[in-house]
Amino acid sequence: MDFDNSTPIYLQIITLLKKDIATGKLSPGEKLPSTRELAIEYGINPNTSGRIYKEMERDEITFTKRGLGTFVTESQTKIDHIRDDMAKDLINNFINGMIELGYTKDMLIAIIKKESEAK
Known part of the structure; x- marks a missing residue:
């Protein structure tokens, strides 16, 4: 590994x-x-x-x-909490990375909508 x-x-x-x-x-x-x-x-x-x-x-x-x-x-409550915490970490890392690239909140929402519709 x-x-x-x-x-x-x-x-x-x-x-x-x-x-x-x-x-x-x-x-x-x-x-x-x-x-x-x-x-x-x-x-x-x-x-x-x-x-x-x-x-x-x-x-x-x-x-x-x-x-x-x-x-x-x-x-199961603890497992759900682990999953939620991991999701929040992913989202925060994504948002922080996009902000560093100069994206605004509205731009982020537009990108997320566009990409999720393509899936």
Whole structure:
């Protein structure tokens, strides 16, 4: 996996896992790979895998059953919140990028309408 040097690897993997949860690729209550398996899958240190799961559990995205492993949250409300937050981040990045290019609010709306009608 190619990582972006401007963001810590563990945050990039958390984002990937959150996206998999938000899109349904990972189902509510689904068991996640062990920290060792996650480390192998992404080519990272097992300590980094542990940090990933620790951060996700702190944010209530996952939960751990002692002796069984780490699982995706079963809360659909939490999953919807993750999805909404990711959507807001995408929109804000788009808007900020377009403003940097000199587009106004009206120009943005016109472009969005035009592109969405083409789909």
